Amino acid sequence: MSFLIGALAFIFILGAAVIIHEFGHFIVAKLLGIRAEIFSFGFGPRLFGWRWGTTDYRVSAIPLGGYVKLGGDESNAALEGEGAAAIPPEERFDLRPRWQRFLVIIAGPLMNILTALAIPFLAALLIGVPVSPSPKVARVIPGSAAEAAGVRPGDRIVTFNGKENPTWERIEGDALLSPGQPISIVVERNGQRLPLVITPARVARGGEAMGELGIRPDYGEVPVIVGQVEPGSPAQEAGLRPGDRILELDGQPVRNEQQVVDYIQEHKSQPIRIAIERDNQRLELIAQARRLPDGTERLGFSFSSRLPTERVGPIVAASYAVRTNIEVLRLTGKALGQVIAGSRSARDTLAGPIGIARASSMAANTGGLEGVFRLLAFLSLNLGIFNLLPIPMLDGGAILLLIVEALLARAGVQLSLALRERIQQIGFVAILLLMGFVITNDLMKEVSRWRNSDDARPAAERAK
Template structure:
């Protein structure tokens, strides 16, 4: 059941991405010859109008085949009025950007659904208190519930750190203890911590950790837009930062995961419930959007790069350079795909 869910999720994400390209292409009068979910041999086809819609054997992607545009052979062009390559570069850029944009839009909508259903967060209840910390010196105790910081009402633990980072000097905490509210003053101090990439960083801390108790936060209609936007932005930043750390060597290439990892985590999320599944699908959708915007030939970002060059210089890229860069892009993408699948298999066979 988990594998089936994973396949359906991937197919849905690919469909949404390609639908963006399709709608933008049709808006600008470009004829779409093929709309395919998956690659390789076509196992189901149906012609509607002048477009062939199909499901292909390998569910690792999809494509929209537009008239006058062929990634497999960049020299295949058409000069008809409904051809992709006869359109102005700025129109082509919009068509190319529409796919990744659809992924970001889908993530945004899914995060709105997650916010409406309820998000599990740590309650603002103090657990462990560090020795020689501002919290200990100020008299904070385990199981104190933080109800207000600097006049701002606290609903969940993640709000605590955000407010502390913005504080300039002393902060005023109101905590609920044994049925009464007490007010405490303390000054955060700069302390070292390790981030999710294992790097040592510094930030303001007061020396407390959450108790582990959770609450469910349901966002109202007037809050959903902001919540969904913040989550989409955070997911995008996380993926970009992860890519940066991978290039810098902070994150090992062994951490790369492929289709097998996606199937595993999607299966686990589906078992955990609809909220977890929607959140994961949103994260994968953002990931697809970001990856496809990378300036790698054969990806949307690579095509956007070529069209931006043409838009600025008023001339098309050199055909030989275009072919060589596109070939190199495919080699890179296929190598990364093979490497990520190898990592997945290695982790499975070694029980890691």
């Protein structure tokens, strides 16, 4: 069941991100009177559809995105096929003024960016904005990078990696991208400020190297309620049900969800005694984490509640949405900058369809609808920004070509059709090479993950 949920989540997330992008091109073209020959949900052979006006709305065989075919635009003919020849000149995309073509091209990435803003904005209005705890350390994991650096429970982080008064999201994000790299921090302890240097430990998650500090924030007291329980999981086999309130783990009182997550991860190799409250009765269950179909070791349940939230109005919700997306862009830009500088491998940074599928499965099975839409916002933002890169076959390449055309037109020079086709061919090859690289990268991660999981099993078990 978790595999099916993950597959459906992958189709929805990737398909929605691409369709939203193409809808941006489509709606602006329609508003400008440019013919849209095809609007396809999916790629490949046409399965079924209907014709409304001059547009063929179709569902195609491969449900991973879609495309819009504009009349007179043959820039993506390698992917979308040749267009109709008999199109009135006033409806042809290629004969429109440059400013109109620019609006049609830029509308796709802008629609992705607006979607990435709309999802956290609506979540903030409907659910509220998470109340982020102050950067006070509640617990330091024994043997962790934080313990080695001298961080202690009760410390308040006042500076992290040069940022004054950082949020936990900022701390965790910077550490995530800095495995094995020293980071300067300042903590406040007993009224004094102490400068420390912490080097995030290099850990492998999903076949990728990430940094981990071993610090747990103080989230305060939050009731821990079970949300979804995956069929066939250790949690279901132990008798855990949605709505149960987790009171204790191995006799230790539970204060918040993070404590539950940490405890399960630290005790995966042994049974855990879980005290719960159900219908005003106290019950005790025993469960042990194991590897589930998505490749992660866990009990197989999610929480129905999250960190405390506060209700906000449209202005604060919009500010929250902008801050969330700026932080995503900051971390993405920092990761790419590390790749260019050679301090981070491309393998640990880039992901293709297999990586997106794994992330979609994880988001759906552990975060439910909230996780799915959070990943959709992340992917939509990155898709919008990526398409603005000045590479032929991408929207940024088309915009760059419009700028070059405008500059040459002032000198009375025009780009020949043969040169245009050659530029598109170069772009097509570049995209194919990039796709080949990320897919190969994904496959190497899967092989590495399989080998690591196989090596972790006892020799007698591997021999079976």
